[in-house]
Amino acid sequence: MAEVIDGKAFAEGLRERIAVASTAFTAAAGRPAGLAVVLVGEDPASQVYVRNKGKQTVACGMASFEHKLPADTTEADLLALIAQLNTDPAVDGILVQLPLPAHLNEQTVIAAINPDKDVDGFHVVNVGRLATGMPGFVPCTPLGCVMLLRDRLGSLAGMEAVVIGRSNIVGKPMAQLLLAESCTVTVAHSRTHDLPAVVSRADIVVAAVGRPEMVKGAWLKPGATVIDVGINRVPAAEPGKTRLVGDVDYASASTVAGAITPVPGGVGPMTIAVLLRNTLVAAHRNAGVVLDESAL
Numbered sequence: 001m002a003e004v005i006d007g008k009a010f011a012e013g014l015r016e017r018i019a020v021a022s023t024a025f026t027a028a029a030g031r032p033a034g035l036a037v038v039l040v041g042e043d044p045a046s047q048v049y050v051r052n053k054g055k056q057t058v059a060c061g062m063a064s065f066e067h068k069l070p071a072d073t074t075e076a077d078l079l080a081l082i083a084q085l086n087t088d089p090a091v092d093g094i095l096v097q098l099p100l101p102a103h104l105n106e107q108t109v110i111a112a113i114n115p116d117k118d119v120d121g122f123h124v125v126n127v128g129r130l131a132t133g134m135p136g137f138v139p140c141t142p143l144g145c146v147m148l149l150r151d152r153l154g155s156l157a158g159m160e161a162v163v164i165g166r167s168n169i170v171g172k173p174m175a176q177l178l179l180a181e182s183c184t185v186t187v188a189h190s191r192t193h194d195l196p197a198v199v200s201r202a203d204i205v206v207a208a209v210g211r212p213e214m215v216k217g218a219w220l221k222p223g224a225t226v227i228d229v230g231i232n233r234v235p236a237a238e239p240g241k242t243r244l245v246g247d248v249d250y251a252s253a254s255t256v257a258g259a260i261t262p263v264p265g266g267v268g269p270m271t272i273a274v275l276l277r278n279t280l281v282a283a284h285r286n287a288g289v290v291l292d293e294s295a296l
C-alpha cells in the first residue's frame with residue numbers, strides 16, 4: 001500500500017514557521033504583514049475559502065483585509081479597488097478570488113495588480129519571472145506540490161514527471177517548477193493520445209484535471225509518487241449529501257503508488273499555507289527587511 005503524504009500536517013508545520021517569522025517581521029518593520037483578499041459575488045465554495053484564508057492569516061500574526069463586492073460589480077469599480085490596494089502601504093499581498101463573474105475579464109483584472117503584491121503569482125510578469133528563473137512569486141498550489149515532493153523524495157533531478165492539465169493557474173506553472181527541479185517533464189491535456197501510456201512512464205504524476213477519480217491505479221508505474229490536485233464535489237452515498245474526491249481514483253491508485261496525497265488533506269491545505277508564505281516574503285521585500293527564506 002502507498003504511503004499517505006499528509007499535506008495537512010505539512011501545512012500546519014509550515015504555518016508555525018511562518019508565524020515565528022511573521023512575529024519577527026512585525027517587530028522589525030513596526031507593522032504586520034498584510035494580505036488583501038477580494039471576493040466578487042456569492043459563490044458558496046469561494047466564500048468558504050476566503051473565510052479560511054482570513055482566519056489562517058490572522059492566526060499567523062498577519063493582517064487580513066477582506067473586500068466583498070456584489071456579483072454585479074463593474075470592471076471599473078474592481079480596477080479602482082485594486083489601484084487603491086496597490087498603493088496601500090499596509091497591504092503586501094493582493095489575491096482576487098477566481099473564478100470571477102462572467103462579465104469581468106480575469107486577464108484584465110490580474111494585469112492591474114502590482115506584480116510585487118501578486119502573491120498568487122498569476123500576473124504575466126511573475127509568469128515570465130518563473131519561466132526565466134528570476135525571483136518573483138510562484139503560484140501557491142504548484143509550489144505546495146513541489147514542497148511535498150521534495151520533502152518525500154529529496155532531489156527530483158532526472159525523474160520522469162507527468163503533469164495532467166495545462167491551466168495557467170496549476171498545470172503550466174507546475175511544469176515550469178518541475179523543470180526547474182531538473183525533472184524530465186511531460187504535460188498531458190484533453191488532446192493527449194493514450195493518456196494511460198504517458199502516465200505509465202512517470203516517477204511523479206501530478207493530476208490537475210477537474211475530473212473526479214479519472215486517473216486509475218492500473219495506469220501507474222509501481223512505486224510512483226502521486227500528487228492529486230483535484231477538488232471535486234460529488235454526491236455522497238447518503239442522499240442530499242456531497243463529498244470531496246480528487247482527480248485520482250484513490251482506491252486503485254493507493255495499491256500501486258509508492259506515495260499519494262489524499263483529498264481532502266493533501267494539496268488543498270498546502271495552497272493556503274504557501275499563500276501566507278508568499279505574503280510574508282512580499283512584506284519583507286516591500287519593507288526592505290531581510291528574510292531567511294530557507295527557514296520557511
Ligand SMILES: NC(=O)C1=CN([C@@H]2O[C@H](COP(=O)(O)OP(=O)(O)OC[C@H]3O[C@@H](n4cnc5c(N)ncnc54)[C@H](OP(=O)(O)O)[C@@H]3O)[C@@H](O)[C@H]2O)C=CC1
Binds near residue numbers: 164195208
Ligand atoms: N488543491 C488546490 O488548492 C486547488 C485545486 N484545484 C483543482 O484542480 C483541478 C484543476 O484545476 P484547473 O487547472 O483550474 O482546471 P482547468 O479546468 O482550468 O484545467 C483542466 C485541465 O485538464 C485538462 N483535461 C480536461 N479533461 C481531460 C482529460 N480527459 N484528459 C486529460 N486532460 C484533461 C484540460 O485540458 P485542455 O487544456 O485541453 O482543455 C485542462 O488543461 C480542479 O479539480 C480544481 O478544483 C485548482 C486550484 C487549486
Ligand SMILES: Nc1nc(=O)c2c([nH]1)NC[C@@H]1CN(c3ccc(C(=O)N[C@@H](CCC(=O)O)C(=O)O)cc3)C=[N+]21
Binds near residue numbers: 231
Ligand atoms: N485567486 C485564487 N487563488 C487561489 O489559490 C484559488 C482561487 N483563486 N480560486 C479557487 C482555487 C481553489 N483553491 C483551494 C484552496 C484551498 C483548498 C483546501 O483547503 N482544500 C481542503 C478542503 C476544503 C473543503 O473541505 O472544501 C483540502 O483539500 O483538504 C482547496 C482549493 C484555491 N484557489
Ligand SMILES: [Mg+2]
Binds near residue numbers: 167
Ligand atoms: Mg479555470
